[in-house]
Every structure is written in structure tokens, then in C-alpha cells.
Amino acid sequence: MYKIELMTDEFKNHLIKKHQDCVGCPSNETIKSFFEEIMGLLFPNFSNKRISNWEQLNGKIEEIKSRLVTMLDKHPNLCQKSPSILSDDFVCSLADIESALQLDIDAIYNGDPAAKNKEEIIRSYPGFYAISAYRIAHRLLALGINIVPRIITELAHHRTGIDIHPGAKIDHSFCIDHGTGVVIGETCIIGPNVKIYQGVTLGALSVQKKDANNKRHPSIENNVVIYANATILGGETIIGHHSIIGGNSWITESVDPYSTIYYVAGDNQVEKTKKQP
DSSP: OOOGGGSOHHHHHHHHHHHHHOOSOOOHHHHHHHHHHHHHHHOGGGOSSOOOSHHHHHHHHHHHHHHHHHHHHHOGGGOSSOHHHHHHHHHHTHHHHHHHHHHHHHHHHHHOTTOOOHHHHHHHOHHHHHHHHHHHHHHHHHTTOOSHHHHHHHHHHHHHSOEEOTTSEEOSSOEESSOTTOEEOTTOEEOSSOEEOTTOEEEOSOOOGGGTTSOOSOEEOSSOEEOTTOEEEOTTOEEOTTOEEOTTOEEOSOBOTTEEEEEETTTTEEEEEEOOO
8 A cells, every 4th residue: 555654745835836826716516607607697597506696686787797707806816907997798698698598598499300399409419518618708708818718618518518619709509419529719700500410620721839828720611511520621721601521531721612512422622512592
């Protein structure tokens, strides 16, 4: 059996110093609870308590604001601005977040014949959960808050297998069907009314650190469908609007609007067709 006495004093002092210096972020559980409080406010299906009047509603909003202020006050590395001002800005943005998520719900419901009702989507669809985490995290990141947004999307990644970087820019009416294995990179731009399936990667051609501030991930224009396990790479790659990307396609160059791209098994190549608008 391992004996603690075998640890050197130098290593013990090293660990103590690490703990003393750790002021960068609240625990993952604290951030998860904060995210779930927001979801419970916006969607009662996520909450065990129902709000019935303005007093209760204002109390819940103040609770969320207070939790964010506390996190930011206790961990000054998380932001450069006043925690109180940032928290006010965030709670004021909840109406826009909820509105965007309602459009996402509509897109998922209209795009999935298996969806019996919208409550089913809210309570059980991994795509909706991951998109919700992204939209909340993206707003926090836009306010200049560090670490917390990434942990929120990573919590969703752990639960759903869907990895969306909070820095991506995703427009309204976004649908992820099934979703496991989806990867959406930091500088990806996705237009409205886009639908993607499981295993899709919207990634970078280069992963060198010197490219950190460059656009590394593709742009997907409006009304595009991307089928399972397609891989689209590169910051200069644009998928034109109203295009269809077939399953297992590998794309590293731009695609014209109204195109259909599909992988031909056995020929190891991608075929392109273009339909008239």
C-alpha cells in the first residue's frame, strides 16, 4: 500500500502552493448549478418549482444575477469589468436567448418527424440541450467573461457528445439531429435555418498556436443541410446557401450555393451537382 510518508516535502509544498494560488474559477458543480438555474427559469420543464407571480419571478432573476456576481467577485480572473454591471447585462439578455431557443425548438420540431411535441424536445433532445448551453455560454463570452462559458459547453459535451465552442457564431433556427460526435469550432459561422446530423465536424485545417487569432473554421450559409459524419475544414471554406452536404463527405474548399455534395463509395471521391434556385 502507498504510504503518504513517501511523498517528499517539496512535492507537498508544491501542492499547497497550487491550492493557494487557485483563484481562477469556481468549481464545475457551481457552474453547472448556475446553468441549470437559468434553464429552469427559461423552461419550467427543467425546474421542480413553478413561478406563479411577478414577485417569484423577480426573486429568481435576482438569484441568478446574485450567483453570477458572487462567482465573478470571488474569482477576479474571470472578467475585467464590474461583476454587477456584467450580471445586469446578462440577465437583460435572457429574453433574446429565450427567443432564439424558441426558434431552435421550432426548427427541431419541424425538421424531425419523430418529434411528437415540443415538450419532448425540451426535455429529452440532446441537440436542444447542447444548443441551449451554447447560446447561454456565447452570451457570457460576448460579455467578456472567461472560463465559465467553456465549462458550460463542456458540461453539455459530456452529457450529449456534442462539442460546440462558445465562440462560434450560430444564427437562429439551428437544428442538430441525434448529435453524438458533432464538433463545431471556435471561429465557425453558421447562418439561419441550418440542420446538421450526428458525427459532423466543422473544424480547422491548421491547429498551430500561431493561428489562434485567425478564422480557422468554415462558414455555413443559410438553409444548408449537412448529413452524418461529413467533415468540413478550413477558415476560408464557405458552404453556399441552400446546399446539401451528403454523409461521409470530406470538404476543404468552398461550395457554391444550391450545390449537392456526396461521397461515392468505392471511388474514394466526392461528387458535386448543382441545382437551380
